[in-house]
Amino acid sequence: MAQVPQPNQELAVAHACAERGDFDQAFHHLEIAALQGVNPGRIARERVWIESIQRSHDRARAEHLALVVAIPFLGYLFLSVAEPPAYGTVVWAGLAFLLVPVVSGFALSRVLAGFTRTALFLRGFGIVGGAMACYTVFNIVLTRTRIAEAIDPGALFMIGGTVVLAFAIGAGLVAGVFSMVFARKVSA
Amino acid sequence: VNVALDRSRGRTVLYIDGNLQFDSLDERIYHESLVLPALSMASRPRRVLICGGGDGLALREVLRFPGIEHVDLVDYSPEVLGMAANELSELNGHSLADPRVSVHCADAWRFLEEAKGTYELIVCDFTFPTSEEEATVFANEWYERLKTLLSEGGTVAINGVSPERTPGAFACLVRTVRSAGFAVTPYRVCIPSFREAGYGCWGFLIAAKHRTDLTVLSELACPVETLQADLPALSRGARFCRAYRKAMREAPIHSLANPALLPLLQPIQQSPVDPPGLEELIRSIPAQHPYHTHEMIEELARQVCGTIASIDLKRLLDEIWKRVAELPARLREELARLREYVQSHLFQRGDLQEWSSRLFAALLIVMTLANSLAPDNAFGKGAHGIGHSSFSRGFAGEGAMHGSFASHPPYAEPSAISGSGFRSSFGQTPVDIYGQPYRSRTYFYYHSSYYDGGYYGGGGYGGGAYGGGGYGNGPQNQQSNGNPDTHQALFVADDDLLVMDNGDVVITLSDDGFLLVQGDHLALMSQASTKPITELYLQPTLLEAVRQQILDQQATARGEIGTRRDWLSWVGWTESLFPQVRQDQVELTNLRTLDRKLSSCLNNLGQAKPGDPLDVPSDRVEMFVGGYLAPDLSIELYDPSGKKTSYNPSRLSKENPALAKVIRSVLTKMSSELQADVKSNDHDLQQLDQDEASTNRDLAEYNQIYASNGYDPSYTVDYGTDEIYVTDAIARTNQDLADIAQQRAQLQTDRTNAVTDQTRMSLALDQLAL
Numbered sequence: 001m002a003q004v005p006q007p008n009q010e011l012a013v014a015h016a017c018a019e020r021g022d023f024d025q026a027f028h029h030l031e032i033a034a035l036q037g038v039n040p041g042r043i044a045r046e047r048v049w050i051e052s053i054q055r056s057h058d059r060a061r062a063e064h065l066a067l068v069v070a071i072p073f074l075g076y077l078f079l080s081v082a083e084p085p086a087y088g089t090v091v092w093a094g095l096a097f098l099l100v101p102v103v104s105g106f107a108l109s110r111v112l113a114g115f116t117r118t119a120l121f122l123r124g125f126g127i128v129g130g131a132m133a134c135y136t137v138f139n140i141v142l143t144r145t146r147i148a149e150a151i152d153p154g155a156l157f158m159i160g161g162t163v164v165l166a167f168a169i170g171a172g173l174v175a176g177v178f179s180m181v182f183a184r185k186v187s188a
Numbered sequence: 189v190n191v192a193l194d195r196s197r198g199r200t201v202l203y204i205d206g207n208l209q210f211d212s213l214d215e216r217i218y219h220e221s222l223v224l225p226a227l228s229m230a231s232r233p234r235r236v237l238i239c240g241g242g243d244g245l246a247l248r249e250v251l252r253f254p255g256i257e258h259v260d261l262v263d264y265s266p267e268v269l270g271m272a273a274n275e276l277s278e279l280n281g282h283s284l285a286d287p288r289v290s291v292h293c294a295d296a297w298r299f300l301e302e303a304k305g306t307y308e309l310i311v312c313d314f315t316f317p318t319s320e321e322e323a324t325v326f327a328n329e330w331y332e333r334l335k336t337l338l339s340e341g342g343t344v345a346i347n348g349v350s351p352e353r354t355p356g357a358f359a360c361l362v363r364t365v366r367s368a369g370f371a372v373t374p375y376r377v378c379i380p381s382f383r384e385a386g387y388g389c390w391g392f393l394i395a396a397k398h399r400t401d402l403t404v405l406s407e408l409a410c411p412v413e414t415l416q417a418d419l420p421a422l423s424r425g426a427r428f429c430r431a432y433r434k435a436m437r438e439a440p441i442h443s444l445a446n447p448a449l450l451p452l453l454q455p456i457q458q459s460p461v462d463p464p465g466l467e468e469l470i471r472s473i474p475a476q477h478p479y480h481t482h483e484m485i486e487e488l489a490r491q492v493c494g495t496i497a498s499i500d501l502k503r504l505l506d507e508i509w510k511r512v513a514e515l516p517a518r519l520r521e522e523l524a525r526l527r528e529y530v531q532s533h534l535f536q537r538g539d540l541q542e543w544s545s546r547l548f549a550a551l552l553i554v555m556t557l558a559n560s561l562a563p564d565n566a567f568g569k570g571a572h573g574i575g576h577s578s579f580s581r582g583f584a585g586e587g588a589m590h591g592s593f594a595s596h597p598p599y600a601e602p603s604a605i606s607g608s609g610f611r612s613s614f615g616q617t618p619v620d621i622y623g624q625p626y627r628s629r630t631y632f633y634y635h636s637s638y639y640d641g642g643y644y645g646g647g648g649y650g651g652g653a654y655g656g657g658g659y660g661n662g663p664q665n666q667q668s669n670g671n672p673d674t675h676q677a678l679f680v681a682d683d684d685l686l687v688m689d690n691g692d693v694v695i696t697l698s699d700d701g702f703l704l705v706q707g708d709h710l711a712l713m714s715q716a717s718t719k720p721i722t723e724l725y726l727q728p729t730l731l732e733a734v735r736q737q738i739l740d741q742q743a744t745a746r747g748e749i750g751t752r753r754d755w756l757s758w759v760g761w762t763e764s765l766f767p768q769v770r771q772d773q774v775e776l777t778n779l780r781t782l783d784r785k786l787s788s789c790l791n792n793l794g795q796a797k798p799g800d801p802l803d804v805p806s807d808r809v810e811m812f813v814g815g816y817l818a819p820d821l822s823i824e825l826y827d828p829s830g831k832k833t834s835y836n837p838s839r840l841s842k843e844n845p846a847l848a849k850v851i852r853s854v855l856t857k858m859s860s861e862l863q864a865d866v867k868s869n870d871h872d873l874q875q876l877d878q879d880e881a882s883t884n885r886d887l888a889e890y891n892q893i894y895a896s897n898g899y900d901p902s903y904t905v906d907y908g909t910d911e912i913y914v915t916d917a918i919a920r921t922n923q924d925l926a927d928i929a930q931q932r933a934q935l936q937t938d939r940t941n942a943v944t945d946q947t948r949m950s951l952a953l954d955q956l957a958l
Contacts, residue, residue: 020413083754092757146751148621149605155768159759162766 010036011046018050021057021113026050064111071107072128072175075100076135080099083143096135099127101171105178117180124179129172191267192277200279201381202243204268211381212279215245216392220417222345223249226309226394228410228419231341233308234258239296239325241313242268244280250311251286252412260307262292262860264300269293289296296325306339312346313423315455323450326361328443331368331395331599332468344395351376351455352388355432357452359439364392364449367441374427374436375406377417389425395411399898422908430906436664605748614778615689621682621741627679630684631694633704633713633720678785681741685734691789693734697812698857699851705734708794710814714846721847724814725802727828735793742786745779772931801828809945811854819954823851837955852956862946869939873932880928887921890914 010033017026022044034043053158069188076096084092112120140160194201210218223246227233234257236250242263250259256914261284263269273284284291292299296314312334317323325329334344346365351358358374365372373394380389406423428436438843442447495778505527517846607623617628676693679687686694693705704711704720710730711720756772763769808816808824818825823835840848890905894914897903901915912920 048490083756087752089757136758140755143758145757147755149604149608151768155766159762159766159769162762164758 008033008038011042013040014046016051018053022104023050023054023057033111036071061111068104068107068111069127071102072104072171074136075103076131080139083139096132096167097171097174101132101175102178103179104128105129105175106182108175108179109182112179113183115183117183120179120183121176123176125176126173128175130169132171133164133168136167140164191265191271193271195275200276202276204265204315205318207318208381208385209243209315209389210245214379214381214416215279216271216384216414217379218251218378220414220419222246222311222313222347222392223311224253224410224414224417224419225375225405225408225411225422226311226343226345226390227253227406228408229396230308230343231339233342235305235307236260236309236311237303237307237315237337238262238311239299240315241311243276244273244283245312246274246311247283247286247289248281249412250309251281251283251288254411256368257288258288259289260292260299260303260899261289261292262296262725264293264295266293274364286879300337303337305337306342307337308342310338310342310344312344313412314347316349317450320447320450322865323442324444326364326442326449327447328364328367328441330533331365331370332396335370335397338397342397344393344820346393346395348374348391350382350388351391351428351432353386354453355435357440357449358391359432359435360442360449360452360539361391362436363439365393368395370397371399371726373426374428375405375422377422377425422455422497422540424710427904428877428909429911436546439894445728454479459580478941488804494514509620539676554858605775610775610778610782614782615678616676616678618686620743624680626677627682631674631675631688631704633675657817679741680738685737687738687786687789689785691785691792693738693789693793695734695812697850700853701874703812705793707792712812712815712825712850712884714850716846716849721844721850722825723828724812725828725830728803730813731795735790738786738790739791742783742790745786746781749776749779749783752779802830809858809948811851811858815851815854817948817952821947821948822953823847824953831917848956855956859946859953862942862949864944865942866939869935869942870936876928876932876935880925880932883921883924883928887918887925890921894918 010029014029014033017023017029021090027047030043030046030050033046034040073138079087079092079096079100087095101124108124108127109120112123115123137160140163144156144160190205192203192204192304194203202209214806222618227236227250229562232255233253234255236256237280238246238250238259238261239264241247241261241264247259247261250256269284272280277284283289302897312825314325315322328647331344337545338344346361348361349357351372361376362372367625372590373396374391375394376389376391378389379387380783383387387909388766405426408419408422410419440446440454442449471617477780505523509527512523605621605623607619607625609617609623609625613625620626639879673690675688675690675692677686678689681687684696688694693706694701697703702713703714703723703724704713705726708726708731710724710726711941712722712724713720729904745864752772752775756769756776759766759769760773763773802814804816805811807819811823814826818834819826821837823837823840825833825835827833835847837851839847840851895899901913903914904911904916907917
């Protein structure tokens with residue numbers, strides 16, 4: 001027969017969950033403890049403590065997330081040193097569509113441990129896709145301005161838009177998928 | 189006299205007849221700048237006369253100066269004097285009560301008539317004249333009277349008018365004082381309250397019987413410490429630009445008989461839509477495009493400033509305020525603060541002109557940058573249309589002929605492709621490095637191996653579609669061992685230089701003749717003949733020039749290939765979606781083809797035969813490389829071995845009609861070009877004459893200024909945009925005159941040579957026609 005957890009045990013589990021960063025579980029165990037008759041004042045104190053842990057945890061996560069966002073931007077900034085033909089098309093494609101998104105996806109999965117796979121995918125897609133879009137826009141504009149021949153602005157917008165969209169989606173998908181692959185589930 | 193004293197906001201402000209007299213916040217700038225420089229320049233000042241200045245503030249400054257024994261203060265306004273003794277006594281330091289001071293409530297003219305003795309300093313601190321009566325104390329006669337009361341080393345400090353708002357009146361005042369026999373030093377000072385009241389910077393004058401100049405002000409030793417005025421900086425305010433100085437020399441003299449001052453005191457009215465002070469900025473915008481004229485920019489300025497100036501922000505806010513109850517509370521608060529700010533700050537400093545000027549200045553800076561970066565796109569005109577600025581590269585199309593290709597000036601900087609030739613017609617018609625397509629040209633001739641075989645073999649030359657109609661001659665006199673090849677001109681490397689599809693080079697001379705470079709062979713060809721007229725000596729300089737020209741063009745082409753390759757590395761995969769990208773791919777392919785063809789051409793060019801360049805006497809006129817016109821009018825051609833053959837022009841038409849025709853067309857063309865050169869030289873000489881006359885006038889003016897200022901080398905004058913010492917200006921102007929003389933000598937030499945050559949060509953042409 002399974003042993004029913006005692007109220008104090010529930011509080012200990014809530015503590016452990018909070019220290020691990022699994023705050024949903026921590027609050028869940030706190031509610032169970034309340035139902036088991038733990039003093040409401042104690043419950044309130046514990047809630048405040050868990051919330052403070054959660055806030056500091058969120059702050060740290062936000063700082064780490066900023067670093068993760070910087071990875072693809074720095075990667076593409078580095079790639080901007082030369083145009084794709086200087087790297088060789090295959091090497092450039094490998095760097096831009098594989099290395100940078102994979103590294104970014106990995107870092108994201110570490111920082112956002114505990115997030116659902118969908119959330120990780122969307123964040124990875126957004127961050128790396130955005131960085132790739134910036135990289136592409138800047139380079140397309142710069143390379144085009146080096147050509148003196150006039151081009152219809154509408155056509156340029158369409159061409160540039162297509163390329164930016166396609167490249168951003170490509171890199172974003174790779175980053176999103178790899179952030180899911182590297183996702184580390186937080187166990188209770 | 190309507191005297192008003194405003195003591196609100198913790199300040200004391202005096203108005204007389206509505207005109208601001210002083211503001212206690214900065215009145216010391218005015219009074220210290222008026223009194224202390226003149227006192228410092230006076231020789232041992234002891235007796236002082238103050239005319240006007242009933243407020244006692246100038247008197248306060250005089251009394252601060254050491255050694256002052258007696259001061260006569262004359263003012264005709266009892267109200268002002270009463271105010272100075274009471275309300276203003278604290279501000280003027282109870283100066284009217286000083287035992288050294290005698291206050292006279294009297295008319296200044298009358299006081300002067302009765303005055304005895306002399307003064308070391310006379311201060312004229314009169315109010316801004318608004319009537320002829322008030323202007324009498326600014327007249328020539330007034331200053332002549334002052335002169336009689338002034339000691340030998342004494343000075344007169346004069347409160348002037350605004351040189352900024354009323355420059356004509358200020359100049360008139362300076363000239364009037366000068367006409368009374370004084371040496372005058374005018375200077376201006378910025379007084380914030382005056383500027384706020386719209387008076388601009390304020391002008392003062394120091395008059396003395398002895399000579400004064402800027403150095404006296406810059407080395408001013410004032411024993412009294414100033415509280416607000418910056419006396420060491422006064423000399424900067426005493427420097428006036430040339431226009432001012434000219435005005436001071438030419439302004440009318442204000443006298444009782446000729447009251448010229450009052451009309452000049454009408455402040456300059458600026459048009460409400462003219463951007464104030466922006467003229468220089470407008471002029472500095474580069475008009476890099478035929479469509480971009482300064483008139484257009486000025487019109488834009490008028491429209492922008494006019495639109496902004498027409499916004500009545502105050503009224504707009506008032507109208508909104510009427511419906512304020514309908515607004516949410518927070519918005520009401522914000523609106524109230526904005527309304528208060530607009531009413532208390534914005535309109536106290538003037539209207540929206542200033543703001544519109546600032547906005548317009550920012551707009552102009554943006555437009556200037558945009559115009560510099562993309563001349564075709566600035567001013568929102570779009571990228572299409574005729575008149576690309578890139579056309580201004582000086583490319584003459586075709587037909588221009590140079591006497592010596594080897595002496596061709598350095599080629600222009602490679603420019604980017606702006607035409608569509610590499611997208612559409614490359615391979616069918618010649619195209620230059622800018623992508624500009626030209627008329628198609630077809631040539632028929634044998635390969636140079638025929639020359640190596642020791643004979644020309646009869647060349648076929650014809651223009652398939654040359655000049656639109658085409659010559660249509662077709663090959664003639666063809667040898668039995670083969671037909672001449674057909675070659676298309678592929679690339680226009682220069683006005684006269686064509687690269688053929690097989691890598692040969694054609695140098696066009698005239699409509700009838702051209703030079704063909706094949707390997708290390710140079711042949712004179714005729715459009716009308718099917719075989720080369722003669723083979724010529726291939727000068728190493730020609731070969732090197734052609735090689736360099738093609739290398740330059742190839743470098744440009746490779747640069748263009750790089751830019752297109754980079755562009756297509758991003759967007760190339762969309763070529764099936766976008767026709768523009770497909771065209772870019774075609775252009776890249778054609779540029780790569782051109783690069784290969786130019787490499788082939790360079791490989792074909794070969795080397796010049798060893799040996800020194802031809803030693804051609806300098807009195808020959810070069811018609812083309814290896815062909816010269818001698819002074820005796822004989823035609824001299826040098827064969828590949830360097831051997832000269834002379835032809836008598838009068839017999840050439842019979843002996844070698846093809847050669848005669850080519851020579852005639854070349855000489856005709858050269859003659860017309862020389863004629864144009866002579867005309868151009870004449871125009872340049874005319875321009876030089878004008879420049880010389882203008883420079884001489886400047887020199888005379890500088891010398892006059894130098895003499896009138898006692899040959900003081902430190903006196904500064906305007907030299908263009910700089911202000912430099914007058915001696916430097918004279919030296920530079922003399923140097924300009926020497927440069928002009930040198931240019932004239934060079935132009936005259938060029939003209940003489942051109943006329944001589946043209947005469948010789950005309951005589952040769954006459955003989956050729958016989």
